Amino acid sequence: MNAVSAYSFIASKKLTLSDPDWIRYALIGLTLGIIGLFLVLPLLTVLIEAFAKGWAAYSASLTHPDALAAMRLTLLVAVVTVPLTTVFGVSAAWAIARFDFRGKSLLITLIDLPFSVSPVIAGLIYVLIFGAQGWLGPWFSDHDIKIIFAVPGIILATLFVTFPFVARELIPLMQEIGHEEEEAALSLGASGRQTFFKVTMPNVKWGLLNGVLLCNARAMGEFGAVSVVSGHIRGLTNTLPLHVEVSYNEYDFVGSFAGASALAALAVVTLVLKTVLEWKQNQDKRLKG
Amino acid sequence: MSISVNHISKHFGAFTALDNISLDIPEGELVALLGPSGCGKTTLLRIIAGLERADQGDVFLKGDKVTDKPVKNRQIGFVFQHYALFRHMSVFENVAFGLRVKPRRERPSNDAVTKKVHALLELVQLDWLHDRYPDQLSGGQRQRIALARALAVEPSVLLLDEPFGALDASVRKDLRQWLRNLHHDLNVTSIFVTHDQEEAMEVASQVVVLNHGRIEQQGAPGDIYDNPANAFVSRFIGHTNIFDLEEHDADWLQTAGLSTAQQKGRIAHVRPHDIVIEKSTANSDAFVTLKDWQHLGALIRIELVKNGSNGPAASVYAEMPNKQFKRLHLNKGDKVDLRIRHAHWFH
Numbered sequence: 001m002n003a004v005s006a007y008s009f010i011a012s013k014k015l016t017l018s019d020p021d022w023i024r025y026a027l028i029g030l031t032l033g034i035i036g037l038f039l040v041l042p043l044l045t046v047l048i049e050a051f052a053k054g055w056a057a058y059s060a061s062l063t064h065p066d067a068l069a070a071m072r073l074t075l076l077v078a079v080v081t082v083p084l085t086t087v088f089g090v091s092a093a094w095a096i097a098r099f100d101f102r103g104k105s106l107l108i109t110l111i112d113l114p115f116s117v118s119p120v121i122a123g124l125i126y127v128l129i130f131g132a133q134g135w136l137g138p139w140f141s142d143h144d145i146k147i148i149f150a151v152p153g154i155i156l157a158t159l160f161v162t163f164p165f166v167a168r169e170l171i172p173l174m175q176e177i178g179h180e181e182e183e184a185a186l187s188l189g190a191s192g193r194q195t196f197f198k199v200t201m202p203n204v205k206w207g208l209l210n211g212v213l214l215c216n217a218r219a220m221g222e223f224g225a226v227s228v229v230s231g232h233i234r235g236l237t238n239t240l241p242l243h244v245e246v247s248y249n250e251y252d253f254v255g256s257f258a259g260a261s262a263l264a265a266l267a268v269v270t271l272v273l274k275t276v277l278e279w280k281q282n283q284d285k286r287l288k289g
Numbered sequence: 290m291s292i293s294v295n296h297i298s299k300h301f302g303a304f305t306a307l308d309n310i311s312l313d314i315p316e317g318e319l320v321a322l323l324g325p326s327g328c329g330k331t332t333l334l335r336i337i338a339g340l341e342r343a344d345q346g347d348v349f350l351k352g353d354k355v356t357d358k359p360v361k362n363r364q365i366g367f368v369f370q371h372y373a374l375f376r377h378m379s380v381f382e383n384v385a386f387g388l389r390v391k392p393r394r395e396r397p398s399n400d401a402v403t404k405k406v407h408a409l410l411e412l413v414q415l416d417w418l419h420d421r422y423p424d425q426l427s428g429g430q431r432q433r434i435a436l437a438r439a440l441a442v443e444p445s446v447l448l449l450d451e452p453f454g455a456l457d458a459s460v461r462k463d464l465r466q467w468l469r470n471l472h473h474d475l476n477v478t479s480i481f482v483t484h485d486q487e488e489a490m491e492v493a494s495q496v497v498v499l500n501h502g503r504i505e506q507q508g509a510p511g512d513i514y515d516n517p518a519n520a521f522v523s524r525f526i527g528h529t530n531i532f533d534l535e536e537h538d539a540d541w542l543q544t545a546g547l548s549t550a551q552q553k554g555r556i557a558h559v560r561p562h563d564i565v566i567e568k569s570t571a572n573s574d575a576f577v578t579l580k581d582w583q584h585l586g587a588l589i590r591i592e593l594v595k596n597g598s599n600g601p602a603a604s605v606y607a608e609m610p611n612k613q614f615k616r617l618h619l620n621k622g623d624k625v626d627l628r629i630r631h632a633h634w635f636h
Contacts, residue, residue: 187340
């Protein structure tokens, strides 16, 4: 009986998806073709170019002091920005999902601003504010604090472009979940802190992790905004993406593509983590429902 | 007084949810806050719980003024309309939550928690579900788990928001009786909110009828049914026929027994069981015709229409026991004599 019903299920499914075969194969072929041409081929090129002069040249470029410094700086930027963005994202999502206040929709629009503004402009804003001729620049240089063409500027620019990631992920999620469970926790005698860590966070943890992951990928890969404020000082203010560009401009193709391969590897790791997260989340759901 | 509410008002923008409400609820009662949607009943419940702040007025629980106390210090148990079970916790952990979040020196040992949670799950007859997650439960089961969770902290008052609102009709019937019995055993002062007058009458020992943010009447269910304080309560509780004596064709009502002598108002509300009908004799000038009837179990509801008028507003409903109706040998279209035994008068 099971076999029969399974069969009829498939048959009815075929009937409802009644597009002719050639349309299906054409669409699948087109998608695969585009992915191959614009995603897989460039990635392969990166690897081919990186290894064009052999393994020795590749590893030498990756372990060059300037390349290592770029990697360290990229990691430092991510380590500083991701927690800040996370804290900001959670508080913004909390405020927007839980409270009604004047100007709420304006706040939501403002959170999206970094998505709509070109990163170059983001970088420029900081140069205009903190640069030597900027509004606050003279005050900072009087106090011997360097922001533009230094690490603080890079971090500020990265913060600007990454701060919507966590908030954007959490706002719809928290709005959908509502706050009945939190009220229930409070009515059972839980403090605000207990409610947050025992009820709110577990409910949004997958969304939060996803946002953190995307934010991390962007923080490490950001080029435009960072390029404006960094000053491209080798070994000091070059992040990995900047290092790729500088090497390329100096005809050091192996060095450039080796750096690019490191970034690509990072992207792949992010993708794998994201897939694992989604798989675990589904697993979690199946277990409970 | 176990729960006292003193001159409470609450506005949402221009909308008045509660308009100067005062209410006393004695220890041990099971009270229904009854009213149409938007009458402010849920808001009042949430203000008593401390989930909402009143614009004006005070709340007292067991004589203590709790107006400024946060919800977590009020010692209340709250059951939410959609249960609000913690979706990432098992049934056991849901019920244990209130015990586990207690300050360290009041917190019971793990063994004590386990024992208490199983006792509560047995009380709601769902101990066999202790390792399930909320998603895996039916509506009625979730409702009972939510109740067990609220009872775990030994609340001094139990507040339930539309406790049966989201359930199937058959489950609802069982749960009503079960809640009544549970209240009888535990004797915790309880308030539940409902828009279903039948539910309020069946479950509660006291009913508070609310409309437009005001209390229309408070009393025992039977009292409210027999002596409605105003036209709203009379219409809202049970079925009623409404006759306006100043309508031009209202003369026939006098013949039916609504004499102007006992008239105490302009509008008469007549319960269907206060209308007696008989088959009229062949030459009588009867004023109503039997149109149709419906079986309501032991009772039968008879739809009568005034002769010479048309339109649905002209229908009058009478109710009588099945057997009595059979003895009358009435058919559809028969002319019928009608007598009104009792009416409530309103202006």
